[in-house]
Amino acid sequence: MILTNLRKATTALVPQTLATSQMLKSTLAKSSTHSFKLQHNRVYSTRSTVIQLLNNIGSKREVEQYLNYFTSVSQQQFAVIKVGGAIITQQLPELASCLAFLYHVGLYPIVLHGTGPQINELLEAEGVEPDYSDGIRITDEKTMSVVRKCFLEQNLKLVTALEKMGVHARPITAGVFGAEYLDKEKYKLVGNVTSVNKAPVEASIAAGALPILTSLAETPSGQILNVNADVAAGELARVFEPLKIVYLNEKGGIINGNTGEKVSVINLDEEYEDLMKESWVKYGTKLKIKEIKELLMHLPRSSSVAIIDVNDLQKELFTDSGAGTLIRRGYKLITRSSLGEFQQPDLLRNALNRDQDISSGKTSVASYLKKLESENFKAYGDEPLEVLAIILEDEATSVPKVDRFLASKTGWLNNVTDNIFTSIKKDFPALQWVVREDDPNTAWYFSKSEGSYAKNGHILFWYGLKSADAVSELIASFAQKVSLVKPAESKVFKSSQQARSFSTARRFYSTNPNPPIKEGKNHQKSKVALIGARGYTGQNLIAMIDKHPYLELSHVSSRELQGQKLQGYNKADIVYSNLQIEDIKKLEIDGKVDVWVMALPNGVCKPFVDAIDSVKNGKSKIIDLSADYRFDTTGEWVYGLPELNDRTKIASATKISNPGCYATAAQVAIKPLTEYISGTPSIFGVSGYSGAGTKPSIKNDPVFLSDNLIPYSLTDHVHEKEISSQLGVEVAFMPHVAQWFQGITHTISIPLNKKLTSRDIRNIYQERYSGEQLITISGEAPLVKDISGKHGVVVGAFAVNSKQDRVVIVATIDNLLKGASTQCLQNINLAMNYDEYAGIPDDLVIRG
Template structure:
């Protein structure tokens, strides 16, 4: 059924973080699309199944791409609403080069099918330069260029005309095979001779016939154009495809102008992809860079000239064809996004605003309450008497006010941040924050922990604390220092009173009446779109807290001296011992209860913080401890199928309480339960784990396999096969042939060759079938996977390795290496090594290898990652990184 498949696709997961819709936005109904092919579009907001088999077949293709491209349901809805907010012919102009038609036509057509099924109709303009060069060479015609423009004589024009028709029909036919209705249009571009004496039959476009395009889209067809134009006397003229796309964009003024590129974007001097360019702020600086030369320099200049003639809402994207939907529908994007942007102004006094009334209207626009004007007046009066820095764009779509250190403030504080919806869509928020960071190397601000877009703030911060429903963010400082400790103390002491309200009225009233308070919550009407101007913006953030922000249940933690109390159920196994070692070195966790039926009454070894005696705790005992609020986090290290009575007892004991303890289950019992959060931080959204209280810890085999396959999902050409070999510690401590050293000596033992529970887990989480073949070997700890992955297109080893490096950039526990990693290199280490990347001679199959310590990142270390996130600590607190 479409509803289930689509829901799964949209659950899959900034450079561009779409804001949470405010009251007005949330109330507005999505624009009614006029096209017949909008099944998946409707599926974004309904569970209605498709009726006809052909539609279901197409939808399977769409959903498969959605899984690998759309980060969340929210992202898809927000971008779809944006793209359908304008007339259909103003959605996008896409320029397709000849090399794309030759090498990537399948990826291009699948991406266009995706848009078509969503009811979106881009205008396609294509060239055929490489093909033309080849044909001219075969015909014995020497290509000639003057000032970079091809000289087009009569013979060249005749060859070009025939070629363009063939390439156009090839693209149209391929789209028709997929069910995409298209129209091949001619006569759209009118032109004069550019300079007949110099370039002969080369045209300069003078007019664009929009009517033909608009009529095609109105009838439900995607227009497909060649870059050839006609003169007034009916003569065909050759026009560069980039030029044709630009002129078409000037005529239609679309939201997006997309240039498909084999490289997938523009790159800086270090070879890093430039994720975003804000021309108003960065153009002059870019032009002065030594690496900005030749083609890159010309491309940026041409795009600036184009955008200067388009509405400020328009943007240009340079991307790979396989990343088209990812660029359009996800926060992180895929290629290089170029906007005009807005210049950010800075003032340090109220008088510098010029129009004080406009300032007050900006502060009022998001507030609730009857005394809006009076409250804002008091805030402005306060600003007139105190130092501050304000950052805003000319239209005041975004306004941020920072209070410097002093007057009771230990450090600079972001006091106000208000942004309109259009401000988010044009990237003003990101530009304002960048301006603040240049002036203030350290900063503190707060946000509600219930905010659905906390991830953007985590990306901006070095660390955070959470308390009483609020999150204190900071960067550029260490709150453990004596000088800044008052910031944390005041947050803990007054967080609820100062920060518990979400409306502007309370915030401004507090600011006006208690000017000496050092922490004020930023006004966050919507969340920001995160961009990076120097490279790919990854969805990464570290919860770099330094003290425990969550007091034990039933107690008030007014200081930073009370650690999180942990209960470990099932401590006898190897994983339990590994967890005990990690908890012993964790600065903010205290192991209070350890349960093992076999070891009950004995003293726990290897734990130095306190004397702990093994207990035999049953479900009733655990329930009593939970009801009394004696444990903050439970770790279930029990065999599969044993955990349920304990969970039921904990759930029952926590009924009616304000908070319940965090549970991390290391068994497979809840890995397929949608009410639990699957805790693989490198692939699961960390903000989801941060808010979870029921976390299923992934299996060791499954962790390595998922990390080894996930980056290449969108390029799968068939079912991956995982050949896994584990040391015998993976078989546990209970005697069996799989952990019998004598039977394993000089041996490799296969087992559960089909339908292993990890096979189901890997396939379920990646949402694609994966074959898994496990084995056990004679070493004690460590797993090696050899993963055979069919590809849907020809790729090189270097391309694939780069995909993995990009995907795991910034991940402290994932290391991408060149050679196939060895088991001995991962033993006793807390991460995963991925390498090999051996591509078959056909280019359509790659073998990737992954190694992991099954007791650490495969179990205990990952458990501690999840605990840290859920309890509000730094994700890697107590974990030695790779």
Template sequence: MSAVSAAAVRAASRSSRLVGSTQSSRARLVRPALTIASRSQRRQYASHEPQQLSTRSTVVQLLSNIGSKREVQQYLSHFTSVSSQQFAVIKVGGAILTEHLQTLSSALAFLNHVGLYPIVVHGAGPQLNKILEDSGVEPQFEEGIRITDPKTLGIARALFLEENLRLVEELERLGIRARPINSGVFTADYLDKDKWNLVGKITSVDKKPIEAAIQAGCLPILTSMAESSSGQILNVNADVAAGELARAIQPLKIVYLSEKGGLFNGDTKEKISAINLDEEYDDLMSQWWVRHGTRLKIKEMKDLLMDLPRTSSVAIIHPADLQKELFTDSGAGTLIRRGNKLKEVLIREREGLDARAVVDRYVTDLQGKPFKAYYDEPMEALAIVMPPAEGTQLAHLATLTITRQGWLTNVADNIFASIRKDFPKLMWTVKEDDENLTWFFDKADGSFSKDGEVLFWYGLETTNEVQELMVEFNKHGREMFGGINLESKLQKAARAAANLASSAARSAGLSQARAYSTSTRTPRRPQVTQPSTQSRRTYATTTNPNPPLGSKNSSNDKPSRVAIIGARGYTGKALIDLINRHPNLDLRHVSSRELAGQKLQGYNKRDITYENLSVEEVRQKAENGDVDCWVMALPNGVCKPFVDAIDQTGKDQVVIDLSADYRFDSGWTYGLPELVDRSAIARAKRISNPGCYATAAQLGIAPLLEHLGGQPTVFGVSGYSGAGTKPSPKNDVSNLTDNLIPYSLTDHIHEREITAQLGTPIAFIPHVAVWFQGIHHTINIPLAKEMSSRDIRNVYQDRYAGEKLLKVIGEAPLVKQISGRHGVEMGGFAVHSSGKRVVVCATIDNLLKGAATQCLQNMNLALGYGEYEGIPLD
């Protein structure tokens, strides 16, 4: 049985003949041992094909370092199967040109040295925004499209020419000939002159300048400017220009270079490796995290691919990983393609199915033997699964046959995904020398290796199930699994099916079809092996129950407008500083009665003046959709009228309350990401931010909840910033000097909050001290059983493994080490001599992780950004 790992159709390129490279001053590329000839030697190289082939061979050898030689040769052959201009269209954003120019140029040089000629289309949006802002002109957008007046167009035109020349010169420096193409390709009409002014809608694409550049041995480097039929220059979005160019060129690959390197699953925080639109589009678009820019991007990709051959695909990738994306099965970015929609046929004692002739022959051969067949419309791949025998739950994948084209187009993964939906428990065997053995390891939960054979399985839930499977395989070989005789009942049918599939494939003109059936041998030295950890493509809708934490990946790359109500306090100022750092948050309104009319200090993205927004003004702004996220930074008991006003509009806006007003409201989501389901926060529109004391106390107790032997007691001491800005004895430095002030010694609201969230009674005793910011908790926890300090520390380390803002240390943490930092530290773990009581210490900055930082975590999750975006991580 055989298949290939999750490859997508890999972009095609030019014919195998190489055009000469250049330059006598030898410039070294990113990867070692590869030198590039100079421009002065170009003509000489053009007449020496063997030397060019040697260069190509060297690059292929280097590419083999990122994947198997088989993968590299396979994709390279695929790329060179079409004309040069049909290899790939690569869209380069302005941020890539600014931050990753050398990486981009080196990647393009690699492609050129194996004879590939990608067509590059670039934008310069971020650079244009900066120039305009430096000139005192605020960029104007309508429905996400830049309004382009003559002055803006003039600046954009000059900027695009400059950026185009920078990329061309960098390529030439590496010995790669490149041709700037700044006009003559895109013809456009006005998109809507009254609305967007000098913005164009492309009506036609002239390929001749591109073809001429490639015929001359140059990489074509295009700007996204267009001209009207009367010669007026018009601004066109670079993504749109790349899409229209792809429709005209019909390339195998469309590549969008991105700093993030792909799209990300909002539940697992993992990069989405592959999206097969035919199989996944509807399900994907129903996901809660597919919204804003991500939703638009996926829809645009689908519309584009529907206009292209099924062999075309879109890749979203960081330039540093371009070679890995193009030349390996696993890829590196997000691959989007139409896929082959699988036609599933259930055959049980039936004949005459109206598929292909091979299906009828299967029915004839397997009559009376229930099985399920999976195949795609062109019969590039076919799988046969024998359902579980009576009294068992384990199905058997008897045959998988797939052509080379099926390997390249990801059909094998699609089929296996369909099988997995239908059969939760499956086994199969593969010969040890199968060239695609790692693919099967990737699909399995476990394996059992014997002389010449590997038994794979998934879905077995207990050790006993695995042991029984291996024992049966070891004892009986071909006679196993509830009395089923593989030789008489499965193997004959499987081999017959495989033979029939092969002959049918040959008759249908499917060359290089490979068919394998399962078999067993008498075991000698069994060996249990673990599934391979080799990287592979994963699907957008796959859910990981234990997602990696701390991802900076996001499903939204569009700015979100933020308003802060009550920003005079310390927390409001800390939050403003964090928003100022955030790449995608745009602070629009800051409301404070005392500071109304004054200019906001410490925010650099735009000039903002404090307002004193009334409840009605907040309602109107919510009604108009002026704000995406409202932050209530008001004292307890004050924010309800504002929240009610926003609720009345029924608009889809996020509200985060920093007070205690809604921490006990079941209609609000409690925003402590380290202890609350992050997906719940991400779906929430009303989020109550936990208290500072409560955050550190819950984190300090939670790992030991199942070991509690009594009520925990929290002795907490805060700096005086926790008492707010309104003068009181608790924030009077002279009163606090040489002093420690206890307050609210019972029934403090944080005591009720911690108790409610942990689900167990706790005692909380707060104090205030003379330092400005930072909290120290000394937490006494009775234990239900004897435990050692080391045992307890291990419990905490296991519970918080991977959390970016939690640090478990050995000694008791100190306030001065946490002040000004964005996380929580916990340690001490001193166990009483009885072994039945432990003291845990926890520290937190009450203004940051205790308030503003945690608020930003919740904002990021709810707005679709990476959870830690904009948060400095130590």
């Protein structure tokens, strides 16, 4: 049954790439034919593998590119992965799962692990102080006995974990590394690798088993010597010359000892000498960087080493964005402001030939160069111009624009594009660029932008714009260039401080048993910490807190944006941090945060909540925007939909689960009729693609969505369960994604147990929601374009069939506002005893 469902999921979710489909079929085939005794573990492993694949692939282009790349060589040349000893102790399930992922898609990395922390623990237990010199462990006979024991134990532990997940793995604890003494007097039983025997590794892969190696070496006479695992991994890479060299460690990269931040990229040709002089580069870090440099000097210049967290392995291997610290020889970056500064004109011409207009014959290199002679431009590139970017001033908007961004396949694969873009961003605090919708690198451009707008086959991207007016001006200029038709007014960027218009329909006496709390007693400032601030919801909440009379941001945490300045917030200068569990616990102990907002993906926030809970005298409130606690049965969490739930309970709660966007609109649209429902209401929901988040996928790909509608998760969707559990009525929910950016529409068919007219039903709704600022009742069917950018729910249509036993209701909601951030702010206001609508514009328009 699981395999059948997986096949269905595979067909539905990844039809866009044949390579991915074949890979998943291969996974399923292996699951069907392997005859392991641990059937449950095997099936669970396969299912986990497929889910990881679907969650980590960035785009069609990336999948096809990297699969072709990895399968272009023999299996033993795919990757060498060095695993830090702490990973086996602390993250063994994650490590085994990641390696199982690769195994089940037919990739066989050579895995070599260390065991440093385990050795230190055993030595200290025996009263022996670990001794190092220049980052190398001094290994006497007593230490060697512990080293050998630890290596064998950890190797067996990893192999066993893999076998339990249906992965055929082979322990290789000897016979690979030949060595001589590094310095017998100084280091004792420490080896200098003199040879690598490939045969055991090749035999393991040929037999369909992952080779799991230790870094123990042997002299010609059979003496076992200890070799630093980083050094051993480097020697393996020299012999096999793999496409990828990955070091997994518990820090997820190299940490700058002065700033505490993760080093993203190290270009050795440009940075090595200065880097080795840094005070924090010492001991194991210094040895690691030195060994990696010596390794890369013997490999093709395109080779690189990635030092990452185990959870980022798929991201590093299968996406352009990568993870952790990337170390490469690289080239020095160049900047030019005139054509005469290019010392090799042929390289410039070759780079320009990558431009689509030039390669298609629409224009020529000479014509473009002549144009540049009269422009005030700045060009960025690497020395061989594998990547070339040209920035021009834009007189129409005063926002500099990327006139050309041209990268070779090598430039993309080796992340030179990231390096160039980082250099550009240092010089240009605001920037715009336009890309064709069919550009295969669209997902990468999305990742570099803060906003986008698509029209007539082109996408406008930008970052660094300080106001909505600047965005509107940019969009208007772009629309004028790509079309003769005047662009429609954007409701998303229109000022939200507009007057509310009311219909002339008579008002009804309120039957609302749960009226809004409009007079808050608290007028003190409160500090809000936002965990997971990168997504659309986080950005909207930041903008609303910026205008809130009492709320202030104290921290915004985002791993991907760590170290960058928070844009769109004017109350204080705040820099994105990457708060860890201990950081959160300390902030709670010190009382630095009044409200924690968890804007994280489903299944992620529990460790953060547990850290806050562990502080006995903590006084903060928690709002969780994910689905993790919407089905809580412990009584610790209150479901935060103020219009339908007891507001006094929300106000007194310390933990509030924010409802889902689809679920909010559906519940508001169905709740007043629950006593009249005779069967199962059917909900046909359609969301704009912002609902699919910022991680690139077919569900937020404007090209794939153009003239398209994507159905997904048509049964048992988490919102179907949420709506049913909260209403006490089983519903059928069918979600879809459309080509607009934000806004949701529901068309809901409700069977009735009593004959009711359209007027009867509309009266029920007007009476039930009288006094609710964020709910509007309309006689007409509401439209998405009228709700986009607005802070509430509009319910209307109330179309009753001729038998008067079924009504169809239409509800609209902005998924980023009342569907997420606005509702979150409502819950914060209630929890902190403010006016419920403080900081929330009264901007709904009632259409009579």
